[in-house]
Amino acid sequence: MKLELLVFVLCFSFQFLVSRALECSSSKVAYTITVSQSGDANFTTVTDALKFIPSGNNQWIKILLKPGTYKEKIEIQQDKGCIVLEGEDRTTTKITYDAHSNTLESVTFAVSMDNFVAKGVTFENSYNIIQKDTVPGVVPAVAYKSYGDKHAFYSCGFVGFQDTIWDDKGRHYFKSCYIEGAADFIWGNGQSVYEECEINVTGEGFITAHGRESAGDTSGYVFRGCSVSGTGRVELGRAYRSFARVIFIDSKFDNVINPEGWSIWHQEGHENDITFAEVNCKGPGADTSNRVPWEKKLDASEVEQYTTQAFVDQDGWIAKQPL
Template sequence: MQFSKLFSFIFTFQVLVFSFCEPQQCNKNDPITTISVSQGGNANFQTIQSAIDSIPEGNSNWIHITVDSGVYKEKILLPGTKPCIFLEGSGKEETSVQWGDSGTAHHTSTFDLQANYTLVKGITFQNNHNIVDEKKNVTPAVATRVHADKCALIDCGFVGVQDTLFDSFGRHYYYNCYIYGHTDFIFGKGQSIFQDCKIFFSNGLAEPRDGVITANERSSIEDPSAFVFKNCTIDGSQGIKANLGRALELGNPRVIISDSYLADMIRPEGWNEVQEFVGYEQNITFVEVGCRGAGSNMTGRVPWINKLSDSEINQLLNLSFIDNEGWTSNFPIQILT
């Protein structure tokens, strides 16, 4: 395409000084280059992956990829050598990316985000492997893996059954997102704040089964990571029950749920651990504070639920938990309300 040649020319000088080291920050004040994706043919590209592929490695200027409404049936990789990308759809109800793959979490993601300084807005990512056939056994099928630092995902959707959102590594901010799944469907060891998100528990299958929402993999007490949910809504299908989370591996898992609505599909015990954790419950940090709804009743909670001090909880709820450098203000649009 003629555009591809023009786009390469725009970045000639960048390519000449290209370095595989990531930029300390993206050049917010420089002119933003916009490229478009549409299945209708009136855009620069017809697939999201081809638009990403056109961007030179080592980019340090914000590139805005606009994606028209529609269902894009493709598997997307945003490699670590391409930071400073703003990927924007037409809204999570209007623009979706769908794929169906199952296996190890590192290889099945419909969207595999590996680049630091990435902003994604208004797109739903779905792994339909466990959804297209109600008779299948449920297996790991990741809709999105976020394995990068300083990333924000705004007004996005993540739809799957098992292992929907692999919040793998890095500091992340999720705002007004919709996360749908059944088994460990928010998992990993990211250092992340989920604010004003809706989490919906359902296996999408004809046969109802109980399940678990989070599976945090924080490895040690020195590991700064945690899942922090602020002012979220946690709801689900009728007739099945869920625990808020479990300790997936022997380590120091940490999940905080604050000022959120918990529906009656939350089991009374709230949390559980794998067999290997029995006797090591003091290493688990699961916290609920200021929550409401039928599922927030603490009467039947596991006896080992962690009670942090008010100051410790406030440190985790504060934006500085993920951003003590100001990286959330470096995006080309305002992401904080």
């Protein structure tokens, strides 16, 4: 191990002994480690770089990925903290794997810790993309899972077919990201804002499947200024649980949205509890004249509840992360 890395480990291990703070101690990166498949970096795999970060870390550590396709299956456990994963560009820097069938075990990249930032990286599950023309039907194959609070993504890519993003727990913010899939490809119980994201529909299915379980549950998906296009036909969402909540605001829909727009799925009788809504959306797919009758109509005060600040950034955590 290089001397500077050894010193880093000793310093951060001592820090953990004297401080068990759950929050990141500043908004600046304390240390950067590099990953390159060519060997001209601290590590050749993302997995080894993550192993290097000590448990209980509370200072921002950046993992800088050099361009390449990293075939790795990764889970960042809850005992880590304060990590930035940054690639050169989502078109040149990819983490991919092809696990499938079992949803929990299929995830290419899973984050269970709090305080995580990704920028300029694509997360992919390649299984259905490769197999969909050669086998009957598709199976769950997750590209990315968020299961922690205060996760932010900037100019990232998420590529799959079924269950692409498992957006499942905590507050999450997606800005200028590319998301590809067909069947329930943004799903779970997260409390998330997707802002100015490009959503590419590649088959028949549903964009979202949200799992809000009660009226007091703060979770939901809000899409602001996003674009939806592609080669498939989808509904904007179906109710994964009885109080599902998905709102599209100021977004543009190409002609890929089915006229009914939304599906009750297995939650019949809960139409009044589900919040599916469209506000000021445009494009050939935004005609709401044939939408399901239980789609919600939000007034101005209700729409204000779904700004980025009001919905996920009440304590200003986004500005405290290193960008």
